[in-house]
Amino acid sequence: MEPAAPVGPARAAAIKLSEAMGAVLQDPRRQRRLVLVIVCVALFLDNMLYMVIVPIVPDYIAHMHKAGRPSPNTEGTTLQPSTPATGSANMGNTSESPKTATESEDVKIGVLFASKAILQLLVNPLSGPFIDRMSYDVPLLIGLGVLFASTVLFAFAEDYATLFAARSLQGLGSAFADTSGIAMIADKYPEEPERSRALGVALAFISFGSLVAPPFGGFLYQFAGKHVPFLVLAAVSLFDALLLLVVAKPFSAVTRARANLPVGTPIHRLMLDPYIAVVAGALTTCNIPLAFLEPTIATWMEHTMAASEWERGMAWLPAFVPHVLGVYLTVRLAARYPHLQWLYGALGLAVIGASSCVVPACRSFAPLVVSLCGLCFGIALVDTALLPTLAFLVDVRHVSVYGSVYAIADISYSVAYALGPIVAGHIVHSLGFAQLSLGMGLANLLYAPVLLLLRNVGLLRRSRSERDVLLDEPPQGLYDAVRLRERPVSDPDGAPRSPSGPFDECEDVYNNYYARS
Numbered sequence: 251m252e253p254a255a256p257v258g259p260a261r262a263a264a265i266k267l268s269e270a271m272g273a274v275l276q277d278p279r280r281q282r283r284l285v286l287v288i289v290c291v292a293l294f295l296d297n298m299l300y301m302v303i304v305p306i307v308p309d310y311i312a313h314m315h316k317a318g319r320p321s322p323n324t325e326g327t328t329l330q331p332s333t334p335a336t337g338s339a340n341m342g343n344t345s346e347s348p349k350t351a352t353e354s355e356d357v358k359i360g361v362l363f364a365s366k367a368i369l370q371l372l373v374n375p376l377s378g379p380f381i382d383r384m385s386y387d388v389p390l391l392i393g394l395g396v397l398f399a400s401t402v403l404f405a406f407a408e409d410y411a412t413l414f415a416a417r418s419l420q421g422l423g424s425a426f427a428d429t430s431g432i433a434m435i436a437d438k439y440p441e442e443p444e445r446s447r448a449l450g451v452a453l454a455f456i457s458f459g460s461l462v463a464p465p466f467g468g469f470l471y472q473f474a475g476k477h478v479p480f481l482v483l484a485a486v487s488l489f490d491a492l493l494l495l496v497v498a499k500p501f502s503a504v505t506r507a508r509a510n511l512p513v514g515t516p517i518h519r520l521m522l523d524p525y526i527a528v529v530a531g532a533l534t535t536c537n538i539p540l541a542f543l544e545p546t547i548a549t550w551m552e553h554t555m556a557a558s559e560w561e562r563g564m565a566w567l568p569a570f571v572p573h574v575l576g577v578y579l580t581v582r583l584a585a586r587y588p589h590l591q592w593l594y595g596a597l598g599l600a601v602i603g604a605s606s607c608v609v610p611a612c613r614s615f616a617p618l619v620v621s622l623c624g625l626c627f628g629i630a631l632v633d634t635a636l637l638p639t640l641a642f643l644v645d646v647r648h649v650s651v652y653g654s655v656y657a658i659a660d661i662s663y664s665v666a667y668a669l670g671p672i673v674a675g676h677i678v679h680s681l682g683f684a685q686l687s688l689g690m691g692l693a694n695l696l697y698a699p700v701l702l703l704l705r706n707v708g709l710l711r712r713s714r715s716e717r718d719v720l721l722d723e724p725p726q727g728l729y730d731a732v733r734l735r736e737r738p739v740s741d742p743d744g745a746p747r748s749p750s751g752p753f754d755e756c757e758d759v760y761n762n763y764y765a766r767s
């Protein structure tokens with residue numbers, strides 16, 4: 251009998267890696283951490299792709315228009331990693347075409363930047379129910395695949411129509427990847443404060459992706475060519491999709507068996523829930539200042555304070571620190587005082603409103619940076635407080651399936667970012683930048699007291715006993731869809747009742763509609 255051949259170092263390393271990965275996948279806590287990493291990379295990638303074109307597309311379109319051919323010569327180009335408006339300003343300085351041609355290019359750039367959010371807005375009402383039906387891993391895989399195709403299309407686009415198709419395709423991928431990713435986190439982390447902490451980490455990755463994308467794209471575009479930044483992001487999306495296949499096994503028999511679990515609440519019924527409507531309104535309101543200032547503030551800085559190119563490009567960079575600080579602070583406060591999530595959101599809206607009102611009064615770079623930092627700090631407070639609240643509302647008032655409710659949240663974001671690149675410039679030209687900022691600040695200040703309507707949400711509790719009634723076995727964590735209800739509270743005479751809330755008068759109407767449907 252011949253002795254067994256010795257195992258090579260590469261094969262031995264592969265065997266050890268496989269054994270370690272198998273051990274990790276057997277541990278539920280380690281598995282959900284891997285899922286969190288996968289989702290955070292997907293969100294980071296989506297926001298990288300959203301912002302990486304900021305310094306590339308305006309310069310690219312300007313050179314196409316100037317040269318009169320589809321593929322520009324990028325050598326010797328000086329890029330400015332900032333906002334779409336900054337790119338438009340550069341284009342106006344380099345283009346030799348008449349003013350009307352430059353304005354036409356500005357419109358094209360605005361429509362291009364808004365097309366992603368517009369398609370995302372249109373697809374989310376369909377992607378939410380699809381995610382509820384198919385669980386979270388398959389839609390996330392679909393979203394990563396679409397993002398991969400969109401990124402490759404960006405890399406080899408040679409005309410405006412292809413750029414527009416790639417940008418719109420990204421919106422389709424985001425409608426699946428973002429919504430299913432956030433929903434997967436809410437499902438994997440069903441308890442507080444772990445859920446708020448995990449969603450906070452995801453929000454930090456979103457902010458970080460938006461921060462590093464413009465300098466990343468501008469640097470690689472200038473020194474390595476237009477294809478390189480997009481091909482790097484395409485490789486990241488492919489790696490994330492492969493990791494998802496290994497960790498979640500979306501096409502396994504266990505995954506297919508999830509179809510027997512209860513069906514989530516339809517998205518139109520969730521939209522009629524007054525508490526969810528209040529949260530969705532807050533998410534839209536708090537993101538409007540950011541969505542409307544990004545495409546307009548660079549030009550305003552140039553006209554008001556004669557800001558240099560680097561100042562216009564660096565205006566938003568310091569805001570990353572207060573955003574992460576706001577996420578951290580809200581997570582810590584929610585762990586100690588979870589019933590005050592509405593208060594953290596209201597405080598964030600007030601900070602956003604005050605910061606937006608202060609922006610037009612700034613006449614130098616430093617005060618403006620402080621105002622923008624306050625704006626991003628307030629957005630972090632609102633997002634970190636209210637995203638877990640949406641999952642909690644679904645837990646206690648509907649079915650614990652989170653695709654549709656986070657599709658509503660994505661719709662709220664998309665409304666702001668679909669209008670911003672197109673509408674903001676027209677408002678500035680017709681009313682003025684100061685009026686725009688004051689109007690957005692006032693809207694946030696007025697909406698802050700509306701969150702008082704959520705003050706009794708913390709009194710609602712899950713009915714843990716129903717898990718044993720509806721499930722034949724203990725919940726496994728992933729897509730644990732069960733019907734939950736509010737825990738009854740006793741009246742003075744001993745009769746059970748639900749906790750009182752600000753929507754008691756309309757609750758009967760809502761429940762009657764629910765029963766008829």
